[in-house]
């Protein structure tokens with residue numbers, strides 16, 4: 001029997017997998033993040049950790065767990081919270097949950113595109129505030145999507161899922177990415193790869209789907225916003241710090257770009273106060289993977305990863 005520590009509340013089917021495999025499961029059973037000091041206590045003696053993306057998995061946490069630790073199973077596809085190098089040095093296998101949240105996050109990206117371009121958040125706020133309104137020929141006009149260009153940064157799983165949705169709304173797709181997408185995918189989407197400068201200049205909607213890393217820190221800042229069309233929108237369902245949030249506020253306030261839709265924030269859960277003032281920003285609280293089905297699939301995949309490593313087997317989704 002191994003000791004598995006789960007650092008936050010996860011759907012029960014994930015816990016069932018761990019228990020059925022005969023492991024002792026210790027869950028911090030709360031939606032609130034556990035204080036760090038307490039977490040360092042909780043992980044002591046763990047053979048496996050199931051970690052949420054709000055947990056920093058670093059040398060300190062691995063030290064607190066001890067030498068018997070075999071696996072860190074992150075319950076998220078993004079693993080910028082995990083120091084993968086430190087795990088590797090210590091022979092701890094690190095895993096994530098790719099694939100299972102692709103469609104749910106693509107839905108949220110498309111939702112943000114529609115909300116931002118059609119001013120749905122503004123409309124909602126007007127009705128809820130009791131402000132008088134009536135239908136008008138020029139009232140709350142937005143921007144249509146047909147024949148417009150979606151620029152995808154990072155045409156991986158979620159980028160492709162978003163592009164498929166955008167195609168169904170009549171958009172053309174271009175992308176920039178670290179690597180060339182498979183030819184089949186390019187053909188399916190009618191998409192071709194361009195450099196970031198071209199993507200900035202040509203996109204009517206720019207949607208971020210790259211991982212967060214030193215290479216993508218502040219990928220979009222004042223220079224990039226200045227290079228975009230004033231009629232363009234930016235959508236971020238990747239990670240907050242891919243955008244320089246202060247520069248985004250300036251670009252939204254000065255009319256350098258038309259609007260933004262954000263699911264993630266630079267200093268989450270803090271939101272730049274300037275953004276709250278921007279009527280042309282749609283702000284939602286990191287809901288990309290927030291469906292019952294997806295969160296359950298993330299929990300079960302993370303549990304499968306942990307159970308496999310503890311059994312001496314290859315896990316379904318190691319971080320390579």
Ligand SMILES: NC(=O)C1=CN([C@@H]2O[C@H](COP(=O)(O)OP(=O)(O)OC[C@H]3O[C@@H](n4cnc5c(N)ncnc54)[C@H](O)[C@@H]3O)[C@@H](O)[C@H]2O)C=CC1
Pocket residue numbers: 077078079098099101102105153154155156157158159176177178179209210211212215216237238239263264286287288289290
């Ligand atoms: N808002 C939310 O709730 C969610 C956010 N995410 C975020 O979305 C990201 C993408 O997820 P997936 O599509 O599943 O990953 P993926 O690995 O399938 O795709 C990532 C793509 O980004 C490209 N890329 C890597 N480095 C790049 C760089 N420096 N510049 C441009 N492109 C680069 C890769 O070539 C790949 O095509 C995750 O890393 C995570 O941070 C993921 C799930 C939910």
Ligand SMILES: O=C(O)C(=O)COP(=O)(O)O
Pocket residue numbers: 053075076077078079101286287288289290
């Ligand atoms: O898997 C990821 O990268 C996520 O962002 C997970 O999304 P969540 O915070 O669980 O909605």
